[in-house]
Amino acid sequence: MKQRILVVGGVAAGPSAASKAKRVNPNADVTLFEQGEHISYGICELPYYIGNEVKEKEQLITYTPQRLEQVKGVKVKIFHRVEEIRAVKKQLVVRDLDREKVQEYEYDRLVLATGAKSRRLGLDNEDARNVFRVNSLSEGYALKQFIEEEKPLRALIVGGGYIGMEMCEALVNNGIETTLLHQGELPMSGLEQEARKAVLGELVKNGVHFKRNIHCRRLKANEKGNVVAVDTSGGEFSADLVILSLGVEPNVELCASARIHLGPNGGITTDQRQATNVDTIFAGGDCCEVKNLVNNKWMYIPLATTASKQGWVAGENAAGGKATFKGAIRAVAVKVFGLEVAQVGISSEEARQSGFDVVSEHISGDSKISFYPGNAKVFVHLIADKKSRRVLGANVYGGVGSVLRANTLGVAIQQRLTVDEVFRLDMIYSPPFAPLWDPILIAANQLSKRF
């Protein structure tokens, strides 16, 4: 009999797992369930579609259900919500949302790729028609349509993390007066103070109103069902449009019934083969935690890069392969208007919590030679462990050339190089591209003097 592989979730890790499983075992019967309308799309690209940098909404979709079936040989069932895993019987209970019918599907191997869900305020009117999250293609399309049809003049964005930053730029690009309500002193809580200040400066420079230390108390709606104002610890803010970008958490509702283990951050923990504790069940993507390679701790890093790799590995192993995913350092970047911002490795705060004795240095350097046209300042904040001299993490931010430099430090961090080894790296010098002493080398040299 044909091997039956079921995959739950269709955004990133799911299609990756399903396609890989079918490639590894072409005889397998691979079926993917997605509760929404779309599969295989980029949530990361949504802000750029809303901000009009990406013109066609079709560009956000890598595979339609039809194409995934044709090209990869995966059966795709959209509008199908998996409601229960019967691990002992190796069955899924699936609701067909179109026909309101519940059916059981049997599997030999199961891959969970249920992704993440947006955090909520827990307030009334949170699902009003002018309140949006940017957590699915449908939601993104709806937001874009809302902006085009209703032409909102003032928007509130609640939450100043990565998505909050991208949405600030997207809304300002649409000519919307944008206020960012943030619970902390500075935006982007995962970064170091210096980078966070630079981000704030860039927001303000581009006309975003930043409100610090804000907690939302009430969403006030009018009779049409639109939120017209948000009452907060810092006063009332009126708006025609509200974006909630409060971060995400693992979507693991199915796990309890199957007794799948969760980690300290609420995500599924797996071994390097992406196998869960339950026999025949694999998992990948934003529903999982990730082993951080810098401090060897479970971390929740919901990123497309990690998701697609985990999905790939889960799919290969579900089909009988022997792939492994060892973990991630966390390599992430965001464009905040004209500012490039990247983080690789762990923060100084995470390093302290992991028991490292943190030494750090913050420097500025030139992207090109200082007098070459188009040169920009690049800032490097390098974080190391005093005892081992190992580089643990970095913020790299500034003008053009900041983010790609972060990848170079990323490899150094992944390879556990010391500050001294980073300083000795052989790097390119060429006037149009990099100065004789690249900002990375300057940072390592300056940091080495702090030990």
Add this chain to the structure above:
Amino acid sequence: MKQRILVVGGVAAGPSAASKAKRVNPNADVTLFEQGEHISYGICELPYYIGNEVKEKEQLITYTPQRLEQVKGVKVKIFHRVEEIRAVKKQLVVRDLDREKVQEYEYDRLVLATGAKSRRLGLDNEDARNVFRVNSLSEGYALKQFIEEEKPLRALIVGGGYIGMEMCEALVNNGIETTLLHQGELPMSGLEQEARKAVLGELVKNGVHFKRNIHCRRLKANEKGNVVAVDTSGGEFSADLVILSLGVEPNVELCASARIHLGPNGGITTDQRQATNVDTIFAGGDCCEVKNLVNNKWMYIPLATTASKQGWVAGENAAGGKATFKGAIRAVAVKVFGLEVAQVGISSEEARQSGFDVVSEHISGDSKISFYPGNAKVFVHLIADKKSRRVLGANVYGGVGSVLRANTLGVAIQQRLTVDEVFRLDMIYSPPFAPLWDPILIAANQLSKRF
């Protein structure tokens, strides 16, 4: 008595060595000799000064002799040519070119930083007034002045290496019709075929006339002493201006008298402390060979990055320190009009000569996500060893973002990562900066399938 440290050569490694020596031993008496007028300048920046990207000629100079004396405490003697090393007596014989006087200087430690000299055609009229090399600041200034005053319409560039590429762009920027005479089939002989073809395409696209397989036979001069035409194996080419960019070789004339050992490429070989075989004599910069960290062979890599590090180490050790320079992978880049071109590590040819069983792959990827404005193609040519699966070298070329990516591969090469390890690198995905599968990862994945 004060320690006497003499440094010969003032461009890159020399000032670096002298400054470092003085810093390590502030009581030392450090003197630097330079036969020309200028010290501490960037030859690499000259093409951009000639091409009008860099506006002020003073910007090319890091330290004037006066400033190096004031700021670093180094005595600087310009227009002083060192003519002989008397190693047994620990003496230098130095000619003061201004006063035509020869004097002896005694040293406790000597640092040789005599740099490189331009290769010559060995033909008459090679030093005619409209024939230039780009090997010193004075020569660069003279060329710029020649262009501004004599407004040449047609130029010949002889030699299609890195400097030849940069000079093509510099001359075209000046509105000069430029013909490149090259001895091989394709420009840039150190790169792989694919990159070389791309470079040729970019040259032609920008109006440069490329003449392949050319050997120069005669430089024809007029009565004014200007070369008016070059007679070659491929016919005669007339010109108002001739640039010779034939590459450089180590300037080691002083070494014979002191019995300083030279390596297979004609440069000084040193230990990791930059000490030569002769007691008390150190060397650094373009007069030296460099241990290539990829194949562990002596190589001649005349680059400012290597020179300044070697100079630094030579200076520190001359003053009694214990610094080391372990070698370089070769990390180099050039801008060819709109094309970014970088090489890290060794070429497939060098790999074969070093006994590796070469496997390579050439791929194209996107710099950003494919539909993000400003996305450019990035090409990666990855070279690995079949047996160990180690990545040995890479060409990275294409649009914006190619050169900085090469540095990321550079770290991987330096750390001796395998193709599989490169494929597993955790790299940034962010639509404005990099696609989900960075070209580096695509290259590693495709290459891994060739084993």
